[in-house]
Each structure stands twice: as structure tokens, then as C-alpha cells.
Amino acid sequence: MELQKQIDSSKLPQHIAIIMDGNGRWAKNRGKFRVFGHEQGAESVREIVEACAELNIPNLTLYAFSTENWRRPKIEVQALMKLLVKALNKELPTLQKNGIRLSAIGNIEALPEKARKDLLSVMEQTETNTHMTLTLALSYGSREEITKTIQEISLKVKNNLISPSDINESIINNHLYTRDLPDVDLLIRTSGEQRISNFLLWQIAYAELHFTETLWPDYTKGHLYNAILDYQNRERRFGKTSEQLNA
Numbered sequence: 186m187e188l189q190k191q192i193d194s195s196k197l198p199q200h201i202a203i204i205m206d207g208n209g210r211w212a213k214n215r216g217k218f219r220v221f222g223h224e225q226g227a228e229s230v231r232e233i234v235e236a237c238a239e240l241n242i243p244n245l246t247l248y249a250f251s252t253e254n255w256r257r258p259k260i261e262v263q264a265l266m267k268l269l270v271k272a273l274n275k276e277l278p279t280l281q282k283n284g285i286r287l288s289a290i291g292n293i294e295a296l297p298e299k300a301r302k303d304l305l306s307v308m309e310q311t312e313t314n315t316h317m318t319l320t321l322a323l324s325y326g327s328r329e330e331i332t333k334t335i336q337e338i339s340l341k342v343k344n345n346l347i348s349p350s351d352i353n354e355s356i357i358n359n360h361l362y363t364r365d366l367p368d369v370d371l372l373i374r375t376s377g378e379q380r381i382s383n384f385l386l387w388q389i390a391y392a393e394l395h396f397t398e399t400l401w402p403d404y405t406k407g408h409l410y411n412a413i414l415d416y417q418n419r420e421r422r423f424g425k426t427s428e429q430l431n432a
């Protein structure tokens with residue numbers, strides 16, 4: 186049977202997050218500059234966003250640029266920012282057509298002016314779309330996010346708005362960049378690396394992890410369907426026993 190048809194639409198992950206890795210190696214394998222891999226990676230983004238919208242996945246979060254990625258050569262960082270601007274402007278009609286709301290998490294203030302401006306503009310223009318939320322993690326680092334959260338909550342304690350004993354998981358959730366998103370159900374990382382690289386540490390507490398050797402520019406809808414089928418074959422126990430779940 187066709188892969189897509191094997192997916193159980195009643196057991197879809199409500200939030201998929203992807204660490205899109207392997208653009209550089211993809212380009213290098215072809216004797217090209219790394220930027221070529223990033224350009225090709227943008228095509229995969231388009232395909233996977235479309236696939237998620239077709240499947241009715243309500244939340245997709247893509248790791249596009251980490252706080253640590255600022256350490257890359259300036260020329261690569263600049264190329265990535267330029268590519269972001271290009272993709273935002275190119276994809277706006279597709280977002281509108283598919284009812285996709287664009288959102289962003291991360292230290293957006295750190296982005297170059299033009300990238301920030303276009304990002305905010307596309308976010309505003311797609312604000313009322315309800316079919317799917319596409320969140321781009323840009324200048325995102327989970328430790329930075331948690332640090333910021335602790336600073337904000339501490340300030341509220343200092344100003345007697347809340348007491349330390351009021352602090353609970355829900356308050357912490359409400360201070361994270363991801364406050365409007367449910368926990369991640371399925372985390373995918375491409376390119377064979379099996380690490381988290383400072384992505385959504387709090388939010389993946391009970392996510393199912395799916396690692397694939399495929400490099401991001403080679404990632405297609407078929408790969409995504411495979412990841413979802415893999416997810417649907419897992420038993421998510423959340424600490425309980427299998428017997429309890431099946432009772």
C-alpha cells in the first residue's frame with residue numbers, strides 16, 4: 186500500500202519538530218559550496234511544510250538557525266540570512282493558500298534588520314491562518330530560552346507578583362518561546378547525527394525521537410511518511426506500564 190495511506194489519521198503527532206541537518210555535507214558530496222546545500226535545503230522545507238499541511242499536522246517546528254550557528258564563518262551566516270529573506274518572500278503566497286500561520290522562536294532581535302523585518306511582516310500577514318502553525322527556530326537555543334524564562338520568573342517573584350512556591354511547570358511553559366505550542370510528539374533529525382544540539386530541551390521531555398541518515402536536501406515527503414509511521418508504531422507509555430495502557 187502507498188505509504189501515505191498507511192498513516193492512521195486518528196493518531197497523528199500534533200507537533201512535529203525537525204532538526205534539518207546535513208546541508209553542508211550534501212553540497213560537499215557534490216563538490217559544491219555549502220551555500221548550495223542550504224539552497225537545496227530550502228526546497229525540502231517547502232516540500233515538508235506542504236506534506237504536513239496535507240496530512241493535517243497542526244504544528245511543525247523547524248530548526249533553521251541555532252544560537253551556536255553564529256559561530257560559523259561570516260560568509261555562511263550572511264548567506265543563510267539572505268536565504269531566509271528570499272524564502273520568506275517567495276513562500277508567502279503558499280502559506281496563505283494553505284492556511285499556514287508563520288511563527289518564530291528564538292532571539293529574533295539578533296537577526297539582521299532586513300531578515301527580522303520580513304519575518305515579522307510574514308508573521309503578521311499570516312496571523313489569522315488556522316490550518317497549521319509553522320514555527321521557525323531562528324537564533325534559537327534551548328538554554329538561552331530557559332535562562333530567559335528563569336530571569337522573567339525571578340523578576341515576578343522579586344516584584345511580589347508570585348511567590349516561589351507558585352512556580353510550577355505550567356508557569357514555566359508560559360514563559361518559554363513555545364508558550365502557544367503543545368509539547369513535541371515527534372522529533373526528527375536528519376543526516377545521521379544523533380544529538381539534540383540545544384533544541385527544545387524542555388519541550389521534548391516525552392517526544393518520540395526519529396533519526397535518519399538522509400541528508401536534509403534529500404528529505405522528501407516519503408521520508409516524512411516513514412517517520413510518522415515509525416512514530417505510530419511506538420507505544421507511548423508516559424511512565425505507565427503497557428498493561429495499564431491496554432486495560
Ligand code: IPE
Nearest residue numbers: 205206207208209210211249
Ligand atoms: C543544517 O545543515 C543547516 C544549518 C545548521 C543552518 P548544516 O549546515 O549543519 O550541514 P552539515 O551538518 O555541515 O552537513
Ligand code: IPE
Nearest residue numbers: 204205206248249250251382
Ligand atoms: C543544528 O545543526 C542546528 C540546525 C539544524 C539549525 P548543527 O549542524 O548546527 O548541529 P551540530 O553543531 O553539528 O550539533
Ligand code: MG
Nearest residue numbers: 206207208209
Ligand atoms: Mg550540521
